[in-house]
Amino acid sequence: MRLGGIAGFVVRRLLLGVLVLFLVSVVVFAATQALPGDPARSILGRTATPASLKALREQLGLSGSVLSQYVDWITGLLHGDAGNSLAAQEPVSDLLGDKVVNSAFLVFLSGIISIPISIAIGSYAALRRDRTFDVTSSLTTLVFAALPEFVVGISLVVIFSTTVFTGFLPAITIIPPGGRPWDDMQAMILPTATLVLAVTPYVVRIMRASMIEVLESDYVEMARLKGLPERTVIVRHALPNALGPTFQVIAINLAYLAGGVIVVEYVFNYAGIGGALRDAVSTQDLPVVQALSMLIAAVYVVLNLMADIATIIVTPRLRTRL
Amino acid sequence: MASTTTDIAVTPEPEVITARRPAGALLRSALHLWRTRIGLALVVLLVAVALFGPFFAPHSPTDFVGAPNTGPSDAARFGTDHIGQDVWSRFLWGGREVLGMAVAATAIGLILGGLIGLIAAYSRNVLDDILMRSMDVILAFPQIMLALVAIATVGPQTWLIILTVGLTTMPRVARVARGASQPIVERDFVAAAEALGVPRFRILVGEVMPNTLSPLLVEMNLRLTYSIGLIAGLAFLGFAPNQNGADWGFMIQENRLALVSQPWGVVLPVLAIALLTIGTGLVGDGIARAAVGIDRSRGGE
Numbered sequence: 001m002r003l004g005g006i007a008g009f010v011v012r013r014l015l016l017g018v019l020v021l022f023l024v025s026v027v028v029f030a031a032t033q034a035l036p037g038d039p040a041r042s043i044l045g046r047t048a049t050p051a052s053l054k055a056l057r058e059q060l061g062l063s064g065s066v067l068s069q070y071v072d073w074i075t076g077l078l079h080g081d082a083g084n085s086l087a088a089q090e091p092v093s094d095l096l097g098d099k100v101v102n103s104a105f106l107v108f109l110s111g112i113i114s115i116p117i118s119i120a121i122g123s124y125a126a127l128r129r130d131r132t133f134d135v136t137s138s139l140t141t142l143v144f145a146a147l148p149e150f151v152v153g154i155s156l157v158v159i160f161s162t163t164v165f166t167g168f169l170p171a172i173t174i175i176p177p178g179g180r181p182w183d184d185m186q187a188m189i190l191p192t193a194t195l196v197l198a199v200t201p202y203v204v205r206i207m208r209a210s211m212i213e214v215l216e217s218d219y220v221e222m223a224r225l226k227g228l229p230e231r232t233v234i235v236r237h238a239l240p241n242a243l244g245p246t247f248q249v250i251a252i253n254l255a256y257l258a259g260g261v262i263v264v265e266y267v268f269n270y271a272g273i274g275g276a277l278r279d280a281v282s283t284q285d286l287p288v289v290q291a292l293s294m295l296i297a298a299v300y301v302v303l304n305l306m307a308d309i310a311t312i313i314v315t316p317r318l319r320t321r322l
Numbered sequence: 323m324a325s326t327t328t329d330i331a332v333t334p335e336p337e338v339i340t341a342r343r344p345a346g347a348l349l350r351s352a353l354h355l356w357r358t359r360i361g362l363a364l365v366v367l368l369v370a371v372a373l374f375g376p377f378f379a380p381h382s383p384t385d386f387v388g389a390p391n392t393g394p395s396d397a398a399r400f401g402t403d404h405i406g407q408d409v410w411s412r413f414l415w416g417g418r419e420v421l422g423m424a425v426a427a428t429a430i431g432l433i434l435g436g437l438i439g440l441i442a443a444y445s446r447n448v449l450d451d452i453l454m455r456s457m458d459v460i461l462a463f464p465q466i467m468l469a470l471v472a473i474a475t476v477g478p479q480t481w482l483i484i485l486t487v488g489l490t491t492m493p494r495v496a497r498v499a500r501g502a503s504q505p506i507v508e509r510d511f512v513a514a515a516e517a518l519g520v521p522r523f524r525i526l527v528g529e530v531m532p533n534t535l536s537p538l539l540v541e542m543n544l545r546l547t548y549s550i551g552l553i554a555g556l557a558f559l560g561f562a563p564n565q566n567g568a569d570w571g572f573m574i575q576e577n578r579l580a581l582v583s584q585p586w587g588v589v590l591p592v593l594a595i596a597l598l599t600i601g602t603g604l605v606g607d608g609i610a611r612a613a614v615g616i617d618r619s620r621g622g623e
Contacts, residue, residue, distance in 0.1 A: 027463075031471045031472060032474060032475050143603065146604075147599055148550075148555050149551075150574070151554075151592055151595050154574060155592060158581065158589060162585065163581070166582075259464025259467055262470070263558070278560075282559075282560055286475070293467055297467065300463070304462075
């Protein structure tokens with residue numbers, strides 16, 4: 001019965017996710033293709049010849065009604081055909097294949113490093129509440145939560161590669177064509193550190209808050225009164241329960257990373273989808289912009305969905321509200 | 323960063339801080355905290371640089387004062403930039419745009435989001451669902467991505483950047499406003515006002531809104547911090563409205579290739595953005611702590 005509740009919830013959430021993705025596709029399509037005015041003219045400028053305008057309109061799929069344009073675009077996208085890049089004159093999917101792998105690796109690495117660190121700092125701060133460690137970590141997380149990630153990235157470059165410790169670490173990440181980001185791990189250090197510093201504060205804060213709540217609970221007091229060693233109380237009783245709310249924040253932060261890579265990849269000239277989106281925007285390469293924003297939005301929606309489901313699974317009392 | 327963390331569609335409703343004291347009292351008690359004072363000092367300093375800096379600039383931001391990328395000298399206190407303009411003067415001129423746009427965008431997000439949240443909570447019917455679900459759709463995009471999609475089509479216009487940042491801030495504020503006003507619309511004094519025939523709009527503005535001011539004040543600081551980061555970040559990506567204008571974010575983009583030989587063109591604007599966002603972040607945290615403190619002391623009454 002209860003499981004049925006969860007399954008029902010998951011199905012409803014999935015449907016909602018699909019609906020959101022559909023709306024996202026409409027927004028992306030409307031913003032890039034169906035705006036009042038002529039995208040072909042805005043790309044080519046006022047001096048364009050009628051012939052080149054017509055050619056570009058055809059390439060952008062601007063002939064036919066708005067509805068049929070949308071249907072063509074979305075069916076192409078669902079079949080893995082995102083059209084041709086205007087700048088490179090190549091299929092978008094060929095251009096982006098390696099970059100998707102590169103970005104995924106960067107996000108994965110940042111996640112796998114930041115999650116255990118932030119859970120450890122957050123729990124320890126809760127145990128040492130209002131002592132030096134807690135106060136220091138709370139101020140540090142506050143500062144890093146406020147800083148934009150490109151400011152963190154560039155500061156790291158100034159400190160570790162160009163100015164203070166010159167040449168200590170590579171300032172940019174060069175991934176040769178056909179190469180993989182893990183071939184040169186040294187070049188991964190600064191971009192990964194930037195993303196880690198960007199997301200850790202949030203997980204630390206929620207972990208601390210949730211650990212404090214658990215430590216004040218009756219069952220932890222009970223465990224202590226039973227005479228269990230403090231270590232067992234924390235590791236076996238407090239920590240697993242405090243992790244519940246943290247899961248959601250972790251998933252949300254991974255989703256955040258999907259957006260955060262845009263700026264960070266640009267800082268380090270990292271050959272990923274974020275940097276590619278930035279370049280496509282500056283050259284008004286609309287097919288690439290459409291494909292990348294759909295991809296980033298899809299990752300974002302899926303991770304949020306997972307956050308939702310994970311939270312329900314680890315927090316039984318929420319199930320009664322389904 | 324960290325813009326999107328506490329505000330995704332699926333997060334639980336934000337913790338409701340309802341202080342039934344006027345915002346002035348809240349600000350005063352926030353000022354007892356050191357972090358608020360330090361934050362406020364940083365904000366005042368950087369806002370002063372942004373507003374009054376141009377009056378103290380030795381050169382026009384677009385004057386050529388020497389060869390490109392030279393180090394500090396008598397002619398140029400912090401050296402020259404990538405095409406030989408004075409770094410110090412461009413720094414003094416460069417805060418207005420970022421700050422002005424961030425404040426305007428935050429104001430749009432705060433007003434629209436606040437109204438939508440209040441109306442959604444007060445309506446208590448299907449309008450609530452419609453409004454909040456449409457907010458969720460906007461939340462399905464990372465903020466920066468939506469801004470980039472808009473810029474790709476229209477170009478980096480001032481109004482467009484303000485509008486997209488404002489509109490993507492709106493749903494985040496709306497969630498807070500709705501969360502804060504929901505317990506209040508259930509209270510007896512609202513029902514009493516309705517029974518007396520007070521117009522619903524006056525109930526909303528006169529009775530419900532004042533009770534949501536402190537969470538909205540906290541949210542305003544948070545959103546201002548993120549808007550500054552986002553707008554400076556867009557300029558850093560090369561999307562500033564004015565392509566040779568002095569702008570802290572854009573300065574970093576222009577001068578980063580010469581980082582090794584002439585770091586000042588990057589370091590000064592990076593420092594400015596860092597101190598400004600740390601300042602607004604500290605002020606926001608101070609107010610949030612003060613609001614919780616007020617609640618705690620009231621709990622004992």
